[in-house]
Amino acid sequence: MILSGLTWDASAARHSKWYTKKNLLHKFKRMALPYLPALLLKVLVLGLPDDPLIWLASGGYQMPGSYYVILMFQLILLFPFIRRFYNWNKSKGRSWLVGLAMIFLFHCVYELLTYVFRMPLPVYRLLVLRYIVFIYSGICLHRMILGGKLDWKDMRWMLPIGAAFILAIGYLGWQPKVLFRYSTWYRSSAPTVFWTLPILALVFRHKGKILAKAKRWKAGQWMYKTLQLCGKASYHVYIVQMLWFGMVISRFNTASYRQVIILVISVPVCCFLGIGYYLLTHIKITAKDKETRDSHRLGEMK
Amino acid sequence: MVYGKEQNILQTEHSQTIDLLKGICAVFVIMLHSIPGGYTKHTAFNAVLRTADDPILYDLVGPYLGCLGSAAL
Numbered sequence: 189m190i191l192s193g194l195t196w197d198a199s200a201a202r203h204s205k206w207y208t209k210k211n212l213l214h215k216f217k218r219m220a221l222p223y224l225p226a227l228l229l230k231v232l233v234l235g236l237p238d239d240p241l242i243w244l245a246s247g248g249y250q251m252p253g254s255y256y257v258i259l260m261f262q263l264i265l266l267f268p269f270i271r272r273f274y275n276w277n278k279s280k281g282r283s284w285l286v287g288l289a290m291i292f293l294f295h296c297v298y299e300l301l302t303y304v305f306r307m308p309l310p311v312y313r314l315l316v317l318r319y320i321v322f323i324y325s326g327i328c329l330h331r332m333i334l335g336g337k338l339d340w341k342d343m344r345w346m347l348p349i350g351a352a353f354i355l356a357i358g359y360l361g362w363q364p365k366v367l368f369r370y371s372t373w374y375r376s377s378a379p380t381v382f383w384t385l386p387i388l389a390l391v392f393r394h395k396g397k398i399l400a401k402a403k404r405w406k407a408g409q410w411m412y413k414t415l416q417l418c419g420k421a422s423y424h425v426y427i428v429q430m431l432w433f434g435m436v437i438s439r440f441n442t443a444s445y446r447q448v449i450i451l452v453i454s455v456p457v458c459c460f461l462g463i464g465y466y467l468l469t470h471i472k473i474t475a476k477d478k479e480t481r482d483s484h485r486l487g488e489m490k
Numbered sequence: 491m492v493y494g495k496e497q498n499i500l501q502t503e504h505s506q507t508i509d510l511l512k513g514i515c516a517v518f519v520i521m522l523h524s525i526p527g528g529y530t531k532h533t534a535f536n537a538v539l540r541t542a543d544d545p546i547l548y549d550l551v552g553p554y555l556g557c558l559g560s561a562a563l
Contacts, residue, residue, distance in 0.1 A: 191512055252523045333504060352554050388511070395507040402510075416506065419513030426516060433523045451524035458520045 189319040190381070190388055192260075193326020196267055206268045215264045219423075222469055223257050226427045233435055246314055251434025253426060255313050262316040263323065270320065274327050284328040285342075291324045295378045299367040312370055321378045325385045333392055340389035350383025418459050424469070425462025432458050 203211050227248050237243040247258040277287040298317050301307075312318065332338040356362040357374040368377035391398065402412040418425055437450060 191508060191515065195508060253519065391511065392504070392507060395503055399503065399506060399510075412510065415513030415517070416509045417513070418516050419509035419511065422512040422516045426519065429516075429520050429523060437524075451521060454524045455517060455520050459517065462516070 189322035190326040190329065190384060192263070193270075193323035194330040195326075196263070196323075197271060197327045197330040200267065200271055212264060216261070219257060219260050219264075222424055222427055222465070226431055229431060230435070246310065249434065250310075251430045253430045254434070256426060258314050259316040259319065266316060267323070270324055271327060274324065274331070278331075284331070288321070288325060288328060292321050292378060292381075295321050296367055299369075299378075303366045303369060309370055309372065313372070318373065318377070321381045322384070325381055329385070329388060329392065332389070338389060338393055340386055340393045343386035343389050346382035346386050350380055350386075353379040354383055414459070417463055421463045421466030424466035425459055428462040428465060429454070429458040432461075 200206055205211070230249050230251075234249055237249075243249075245258075247254045273291070274284075274287060277284075277290070295317075298320075302312055316323075329338075354375065357364075357377075363369075363371065364374075368374065368379065370377075399412075402408045432454060437454070440450075
């Protein structure tokens with residue numbers, strides 16, 4: 189989600205206006221088109237549900253990560269507001285940290301409201317607000333990179349806070365009761381941003397060294413290229429893993445002794461199928477773009 | 491701020507880094523879904539914390555108290 193905030197901010201900088209039919213449709217298509225075949229496959233295998241409208245609004249059958257597409261659709265509409273908040277904060281001369289603290293506070297209020305109104309888990313799961321801190325920190329990171337002011341040392345103090353939260357939630361069995369109380373989402377709830385953000389900043393700070401080291405050895409080069417391709421196709425890999433775990437792996441008994449086997453099989457299968465799916469759609473889109481460009485050129489010549 | 495050719499190089503490096511990070515994230519997601527709940531839970535720790543009456547205090551202080559306690563142990 190931090191990376192989504194970062195890349196969407198870069199995308200927003202390229203468009204003078206976000207809420208244009210062309211831009212919204214383009215973003216919607218980029219999200220929806222790779223997802224539709226997956227949705228169709230789910231219907232073909234699992235059949236049609238009783239209430240198709242609610243089913244469609246919730247992203248279809250509940251599968252590992254199936255919420256993501258619905259969150260992205262919401263983010264298309266919400267993103268300019270988050271970005272505007274960052275700009276407004278900057279225009280007031282406040283540091284990015286003050287903005288992050290304000291957003292975090294807003295997030296806590298939101299969490300409190302979900303507690304007061306007893307928001308059901310399936311609804312909470314499908315609302316992008318639970319990731320607002322991450323998206324905002326992605327915007328902060330992007331602006332720091334753009335401004336050449338990325339200093340991860342300013343963020344070091346965050347690490348113990350994030351580490352303490354993750355350690356308590358993930359390893360020591362601590363269970364919150366009011367804020368961040370949804371057990372399914374403990375490990376990706378707002379306080380974990382204090383762990384993730386400095387690590388990402390560190391990576392971007394030393395990206396030159398990391399990339400150079402990765403390219404030094406043959407195995408490193410192969411790994412780097414595969415991961416990079418995986419990154420380009422990350423949305424497609426995500427869709428494939430959703431179907432893989434939701435429709436294939438869920439049919440087997442996943443007892444602990446088999447989990448290592450599942451892991452060893454799942455990583456290459458999902459990555460390579462996802463990359464294949466991406467290349468297939470990408471080639472189609474590139475061909476279509478070329479066709480459009482050629483028809484424009486012909487029109488100009490006439 | 492950086493401009494011109496240097497900016498172009500930086501932008502390429504950034505997009506390469508972003509792709510690399512996205513790739514790592516994608517692999518992590520698959521790993522996470524392969525081994526759900528692959529961690530140990532310290533139940534005694536949680537039982538101690540449950541004795542706190544105020545749930546908000548429990549939420550806010552819990553992780554730090556827990557880590558301090560674990561470190562002390």
